[in-house]
Amino acid sequence: MKKIIVSVTNDLTTDQRVAKVCNTLFNGGFDILLVGRTQKDSLPIQRDYPTKRLSLFFNKGFLFYAEYNFRLFFFLLFTKKNILLSNDLDTLLPNFLISKLQRKKLVYDSHELFPEVPELIHKPVVKKTWVSLEKFILPKLKNCYTVCKSIADFYDEKYLTHFKVIKNYPHLTNTQKGVFPFDKNQKKIILYQGAINVGRGLELMIETMQLLPNCYFVIVGKGDIDKKLKQLVTSKNINNVKFLGKLTPETLLKITPHADLGISLEEDLGLNYKFALPNKIFDYIQAEVPIIISDLPEMKHIVLEYGVGEIVKNRTPENLANQIKELLEKDFLHQLKKAKKALIWEHQEKKLLSIFKE
Structure with a gap:
């Protein structure tokens, strides 16, 4: 059974796309390990596959990304795996380096155009750093997918990539109302x-x-x-x-x-x-x-x-x-x-x- 290490920078509990991907791969016969981080308000998590939360000293800004990528690199380095699944640009560098060092297959899931988030509009230096990382790695990837055709077309044109589209649809569910948290007063x-x-x-x-x-x-x-x-x-x-x-x-x-x-x-x-x-x-x-x-x-x-x-x-x-x-x-x-x-x-x-x- 092939083992996939799936990495994200969040605390795992609220990322529905990653949860669905992991469940599909797990039910499809893969051995899954999901890696994220611990936050002060992290809720307990229980999945059909193992999870790992990395504890950090820093939780925002440059120091957070630097520490998390550093810790993730060494975790990946000493953990058995066959395939690496990197979610978004903020986990891609350690995954890419490990894939080259240990000759492991790398799959990339881009949830968004990361350097184009509004939080970076007034941070040109930070944005340039992410763009440079993207420009360095994306053209070298063979297995990548994203959430919609517009993003796939953007990357394919800019970096000559071959992004596939896996849309972030929910599971088919029966509509069931629970207890509403306050009195709606007929509003x-x-x-x-x-x-x-x-x-x-x-x-x-x-x-x-x-x-x-x-x-x-x-x-x-x-x-x-x-x-x-x-x-x-x-x-x-x-x-x-x-x-x-x-x-x-x-x-x-x-x-x-x-x-x-x-x-x-x-x-x-x-x-x-x-x-x-x-x-x-x-x-x-x-x-x-x-x-x-x-x-x-x-x-x-x-x-x-x-x-x-x-x-x-x-x-x-x-x-x-x-x-x-x-x-x-x-x-x-x-x-x-x-x-x-x-x-x-x-x-x-x-x-x-x-x-x-x-």
Whole structure:
């Protein structure tokens, strides 16, 4: 049985794409070891395959990446394996070096255009470092895949690579509502689930909630600007915005179906967001929740093809509020039921396994 070491920089619990990949490979006959890191708020993890969390002294910035890559390199060096699976650019260097030193096969999963994340817009030196690393390694890779066609086309054109596409669809699930964490008071629920970072349109949505008194805006997740958003809510005395923090995928699966509308309002802050195809869109669809999304190519394609919601027409609080009011009166159930059967991980597994078996 071939052993695959899968590496990420997160704490393993909330990365649904990596969990699905590992399960598919495990069920496909591979021996899996998933490696990440320990954080202060890391939740317990139990999988069908072994996991390893590296403890670090530094947890952000250059020192974090340097320490994690250093520790990961030596962990990979002295651990038995046949194949290395690197997730995103921040784990690629140690995996690449080990693959060359020990002549092991390397597979690369690019979840996004890493150097194009909004957090690097005002950090040209840091961005240049990541771009240089990408330019050095990517043209040398033979086995790589990513989350959407736009990113695959970008890399293929820029580095003459051959990226395949494994879309981050969820598993087909039966919609089951769990206990909602607070009294809805017969108000409509507008849901955001995911990272609370720059460029997600959350500030716009909070401003919009002042014009939607018959709705709650529920934010599930954690990130760089959650404190800033809470301060915004407090300063404007907005009482219909609720923060639930980071939840396990299992808990979230039972909360999402309570929503009347799911949002994905990413801003066009560079190519990474322009080509975004967020997991939450498909999670909303699996929960049979209609969506309102940004006018960006990948996510727009889902709405246009499957008719499961609407594209934002105007990014002002007044216009967005009016569009949401109208949208909440429409029925998308038939389209959602059709889309949830088509946009599932089970349709991606065969392509994924072929990459590793070849």
